[in-house]
Amino acid sequence: MRRVENLFLTFSILGSVIVFALLAPMAIIFFMTNPIQIGEALMDLEILNALLTTFTAAAMATFSALIFGTPLAYVLARKDFALKNLLESLMNVPLAIPHSVAGILVLLAYHSRSSIGEILSRIGIVVEDSFWGIVVAMLFVSAPIFISSARSGFSMVDETFEHVARTLGAGHFKTFFTVTLPLAFRSIVSGIIVTWARAVSEVGALLIVAPYPKSIALLVIERFEAFGLSAAIPITALLLLIGIIVVLTLNYISMR
Amino acid sequence: MKTVSSPLLVLKSVSKSWREFQIKDVNLEVRRGEYFVVMGPTGAGKTLLLQLIAGIHYPDSGKIILDDVDVTYLPPERRSIGYVPQNYALFPHMLVKDNIGYGLKIRGYSKNKVEEEVQEISVKLGINHLLERMVSTLSGGEQQRVALARALIIKPKILLLDEPLSALDPETREEIREYIKEIRKILKFTAIHVTHDFVEAVDLGDRMAVMFNGEILQVGEPIEIINNPRNELIASFTGAKNLFKGKVIARRGELAEIDLGGVRIYAATRKLGEVMVAIRPENIVILLEKARISARNILEGIIEEISEKPPYISLKVDAGLPFTVYLTRNALEDLNLTVGKRVYLAFKASAISVF
Numbered sequence: 001m002r003r004v005e006n007l008f009l010t011f012s013i014l015g016s017v018i019v020f021a022l023l024a025p026m027a028i029i030f031f032m033t034n035p036i037q038i039g040e041a042l043m044d045l046e047i048l049n050a051l052l053t054t055f056t057a058a059a060m061a062t063f064s065a066l067i068f069g070t071p072l073a074y075v076l077a078r079k080d081f082a083l084k085n086l087l088e089s090l091m092n093v094p095l096a097i098p099h100s101v102a103g104i105l106v107l108l109a110y111h112s113r114s115s116i117g118e119i120l121s122r123i124g125i126v127v128e129d130s131f132w133g134i135v136v137a138m139l140f141v142s143a144p145i146f147i148s149s150a151r152s153g154f155s156m157v158d159e160t161f162e163h164v165a166r167t168l169g170a171g172h173f174k175t176f177f178t179v180t181l182p183l184a185f186r187s188i189v190s191g192i193i194v195t196w197a198r199a200v201s202e203v204g205a206l207l208i209v210a211p212y213p214k215s216i217a218l219l220v221i222e223r224f225e226a227f228g229l230s231a232a233i234p235i236t237a238l239l240l241l242i243g244i245i246v247v248l249t250l251n252y253i254s255m256r
Numbered sequence: 257m258k259t260v261s262s263p264l265l266v267l268k269s270v271s272k273s274w275r276e277f278q279i280k281d282v283n284l285e286v287r288r289g290e291y292f293v294v295m296g297p298t299g300a301g302k303t304l305l306l307q308l309i310a311g312i313h314y315p316d317s318g319k320i321i322l323d324d325v326d327v328t329y330l331p332p333e334r335r336s337i338g339y340v341p342q343n344y345a346l347f348p349h350m351l352v353k354d355n356i357g358y359g360l361k362i363r364g365y366s367k368n369k370v371e372e373e374v375q376e377i378s379v380k381l382g383i384n385h386l387l388e389r390m391v392s393t394l395s396g397g398e399q400q401r402v403a404l405a406r407a408l409i410i411k412p413k414i415l416l417l418d419e420p421l422s423a424l425d426p427e428t429r430e431e432i433r434e435y436i437k438e439i440r441k442i443l444k445f446t447a448i449h450v451t452h453d454f455v456e457a458v459d460l461g462d463r464m465a466v467m468f469n470g471e472i473l474q475v476g477e478p479i480e481i482i483n484n485p486r487n488e489l490i491a492s493f494t495g496a497k498n499l500f501k502g503k504v505i506a507r508r509g510e511l512a513e514i515d516l517g518g519v520r521i522y523a524a525t526r527k528l529g530e531v532m533v534a535i536r537p538e539n540i541v542i543l544l545e546k547a548r549i550s551a552r553n554i555l556e557g558i559i560e561e562i563s564e565k566p567p568y569i570s571l572k573v574d575a576g577l578p579f580t581v582y583l584t585r586n587a588l589e590d591l592n593l594t595v596g597k598r599v600y601l602a603f604k605a606s607a608i609s610v611f
Contacts, residue, residue, distance in 0.1 A: 160345040163312045166332035167339040168359035168410060178362070182349045 026240060032230075033237045041234035050216040057131060057215065058199035061138035065146040065195050070188065073150035074176070078159070088151075092144050099141060099204025106133075106140050107209045133210030138199035146195040153187020154180065186253065193250045197243070262324060264288045264446050265414055270308060270318030277304045278470035279315070286414070286448060291440065293461035293478065294450045297493050301470040302450040303342070306416045309448070310339045323413050338407030338415040338445075342422065344399045346391040352402050353378075353387040359410040373409060380442055381405050397428040401435070408443055415447040421456060430611070433459055454482055454494050458532055459611045466490050479532075497580035498535040504528050511552075511605060519576040522552045525610035532611050537582040538568070539607040543600040544591060551602035555579075559597050562588070575601055 041047050076088060094102055108114065111128055112121045120126070127133035157180055165175040181188070203217040211218060216239065224232040263285040272279040279301050286292045296302050307313050309320060311332035320328045327335050346355050354361075356378065357370040365373070378384035383401045386394065394402065400420060407415055420436075421429045433456065440447075449460060457464045457478040464478045466485075474486045482499055485491035504527060505520075506513040512525050514533060523533065546554060557575030564570070568582035571593070579601055593599070 158343075158345065160341045160343065161347060163307070163310070163332070164339055164341060164345045164406075165347075165358070165362075166312065167310050167335070167337050167412075168362060168406070169333050169336075170358075170362045171331070171333050174362060178358075179347060183347075185349075 026244075029233065029237050029240060033233050037234040038238050038241070041238050044235075046214070047216070047219065047235055047238075050214045050219040053131065053134065053213050054200055054216040057134040058138055058142075058196050060135045061142055061199045062146070062192055062196040064135070064139055065143040066188075066192060069143055069147045070150055073147050074154050074180070076147075076151045077154035091147055094141050095144050099202060100208060102141050103137060103205035103208030106137050106205060110136055127209055129210050129212045131210075131213055134206055134213070134215055137205035137209040138202050141202055141205055142195045142198040145198055146191045149187050149191030149194065150184065153184035153191070156187070157183045189253055190250055193246060193253070197246050200242075264290075264323055265309065265448075266319075266321040267309075268319040268321070270315045270320060272304060272308055272313060272315045274304055274313055277301050279304055279308065280470040282318070282470075282472050284465060284472060284475070286446065287463075289444060289446055290462045291446075291460055292448045293457040293464040294448060294467055295452060295454065295457045295464055295494065296467035297452055300467045302467055303418055304470075305467070306339070306418050306448065306450055309414070310337050310416055311335050312339075336410065336413050338410065338412035340400075340403045340407050340415070340417045340420055342418045342420075344403040344423075346394075346399055346402055346406070348391050350391070351387070352383075352389050352391060352394070355391065355402060356387075356405045356409055358406060363410075377405050377409050381408075381439055395428075396424045397432055400424065400432055404436075404439065408439075408445065413446070415445050417447060417449040419450055419452070421451070421453070433611070436460060452493075454478070454499075455534065455609060455611055457494075458482065458499070466494065468493070497537045498540075500533045500577060502531055502533050504531060512610070514610070516577055519555065521555075521608065522605045523608040523610050524606045525608075527610055534609040534611075535579075535603055535607060536609075537570070537580045539603055540579065540581045541602045542571070542581060542583060542587070542591060542593070543602055546600050549602055550604070552605040553601075553603050553608075555601045557599060557601055559593060559595050559599060562593065562595060573599065573601060 076084065097105075107127065110117045110120060112118065112126045117127065125132045125136075127136050161179050161183065162175050165179045166172075170178060201217065202215075203221070206215050206218060214222070216235075220232055220235055220239070223235060265284070265286040267282050267284040270279060270282045270284075277299070282305065294302050294305065304313065308315055309322075311327065311330055311334075314329055318328070319326060322335060322337075332339075346352075347358065350358070353371075353374050357374045360370045360373055374387065375384065378387055381401055381404065383398070383405060386398055386402060391399070391402075404415075421432055424432060437460065449456065451457060461478045463476060464481060465475045466473045466481060468489060473490055474481050479499070479501070481490065482494050485494055500516045502514040502516040502521075504512045504525075505515050507528075510524050510526070511522055512527065514521050514523055514531065516533065521533070525531070541549075541551065543549070543554070546556070555575040557573040557579065559571055560574050560578075561572040562569060563572075565582060567584075569585055569588045571581045571583065573579045573581055581601065591599075
C-alpha cells in the first residue's frame with residue numbers, strides 16, 4: 001500500500017477546514033435560490049440600474065487608474081528618485097484603512113465647497129450623491145491595486161529589451177508601446193480585472209460619499225434591511241456568479 | 257572633413273560611474289572595417305563601455321565621436337549602432353522575422369520592403385528557415401544568429417557584441433566564431449566584441465584592448481599582447497600560456513601534425529593551414545624519463561625557472577619553445593625538480609586548443 005506521509009495528511013486535514021469555511025457560504029446560496037429567481041433579479045429594473053451604475057462607475061475608475069497609473073507605474077519601475085519608497089508606501093495606504101474612513105477622506109477633499117471640489121465642479125464633476133462621487137471613491141480604494149500590478153509587470157521586463165529597441169531606431173515612446181507594454185501586458189490586464197472587481201465590491205466609501213445613485217452593493221444592504229435575508233438572496237447569488245466569472249477569467253489569463 | 261583614414265569611432269577621456277561599475281578616462285580608436293576586441297575580467301566595465309558607445313548611458317565626462325560626428329549625448333535611436341547584448345534580448349512577443357524586421361518597421365518601411373530585406377539578410381546569414389519560428393523555440397546558437405541579423409539589417413555604422421559566445425556550449429562557440437568570420441566577409445561591418453576569453457580575442461580580433469577596473473591598460477594586436485603583456489596584471493587575466501603560431505603539415509583523420517617553428521606536435525583538429533595552438537599549463541605532465549605513456553606529445557626541455565603561482569607551482573621550460581607548466585608542490589618535491597634539470601613534457605593531442 002502506498003504510504004501517505006504524515007505531514008501532508010495533517011496539513012491536508014487542517015487545510016480542509018478553511019476550504020470548507022470559504023466554500024460553504026458560496027455553495028449554500030445556490031441551494032437557497034434557483035435560476036428562475038436569479039433570472040427575475042435580472043429583470044428587476046432597480047437591480048439592473050444599480051448594476052449598470054456600479055459596472056460603469058467601476059469601469060471609469062479602472063480606466064482612470066489605467067491612464068494615469070500606467071505612466072506612474074513605469075516611472076516607479078525604471079527610475080530612482082528621492083522619497084520614492086515613501087511615495088510608493090503612501091500610494092498603498094488606501095488599502096490599509098477602513099473603507100468608511102476612505103469615504104470620509106474623499107468627501108472632505110473633493111466635496112463641492114472644498115477648494116479642489118470647487119475646481120472639479122467647474123468642469124461638471126460634483127462628488128456628493130452623484131455618479132462621479134462613486135467613480136472617485138472607487139478610484140481611491142482600487143487604483144493602488146492597479147499601480148502595484150502594473151509596476152511589478154514593468155519591473156519584470158528586462159531593460160535590455162528596451163536598450164536594443166532604442167539602438168534599432170525606436171524612440172522612447174515607440175519603445176514603450178512596441179516592446180515594454182506588450183511584454184507587461186499580462187500584468188496590466190490582470191491589474192485591470194482585479195482593480196475593476198475591487199471597485200465593484202466597494203461599499204463603505206460609497207455609503208459616505210454617494211449613497212445615490214444606488215450602486216449594487218448598497219442595494220443589497222437596502223433589500224436586506226428592508227425585506228430581510230430572503231429578499232437579498234437572488235441578488236446576492238447573481239453578484240456571486242459575476243465574481244466567480246471574473247476570478248476564473250483572471251485565472252485563465254494568467255495561465256496563458 | 258570625412259576621410260577614409262579617420263577612425264570610425266573615437267573615445268576621448270571618457271569617464272562614467274554607474275552603480276558598481278566604472279569607466280576611467282578611456283581613450284580608444286576603432287578603425288573603419290576593424291574587428292576590435294575588448295578583453296577583461298568580469299566587472300571590468302566592458303558592458304558599460306559598450307552601453308556608453310550605444311547611448312544607453314551618457315558619460316560623466318569625455319567625448320564620443322562616431323563617423324566624425326560628436327554623438328556623446330545623442331540618444332541611441334539616432335546613432336545607428338547595432339547592439340547585441342549578452343542574453344541577445346530577442347523580443348519574446350514577436351516571431352523571428354518580426355524581430356529581424358523591427359528596425360526597418362520602426363523606420364517606417366513598407367511591409368513589403370521589410371519582408372524583402374528580412375528575406376535577403378536571412379538568406380545571407382543562413383537563417384531563413386527560422387523566420388516563422390517563435391523566439392522561445394530557438395537554440396542558443398540560433399538566437400545568436402537572429403540577434404546578429406536584427407542588429408545588422410539596419411546597416412549600423414558599428415556593431416557592438418557583448419560576450420556573444422559566453423552563453424553557448426564550447427562546440428557551438430567554435431561554430432559561431434567561424435560564422436562571425438564568414439558573415440564579416442559578406443557584410444563587411446566594423447565591430448567591437450567584448451569578451452573574457454583570449455581564444456575569441458586571438459581568433460577574431462584585428463586589434464584588442466585589455467580592460468581592468470574601468471581602465472584600458474594595453475591596446476594592440478591580440479597575439480602581441482598575449483605574448484608580450486605590458487605587466488603582470490595583464491598577463492594574469494589574458495591567461496594565455498603556451499600560445500603558439502603554427503602550420504598543419506600533415507594529417508591522419510582527426511589528428512593533425514602541426515609545425516610550431518621547429519617543434520612538432522600532434523593535435524586533434526580538422527583545421528588546415530595556418531593555425532593558433534594553445535595548451536593549458538595544467539594539462540602538461542612532467543616526466544623525468546621518456547616513458548611510454550598514452551600522451552601523444554612528448555617534448556624534451558630544460559627547466560629555466562620555478563616560481564609560486566598559488567595554488568600551483570609554475571615552471572618555465574625551454575623545449576625549443578618557451579612552455580609554462582603548472583604542477584602541485586607535492587609533484588615538484590616528488591620529482592626533485594630544480595632549475596637546469598632536463599625533463600620531458602607530455603600532453604595529449606586532445607588537450608590542445610587549435611583555432
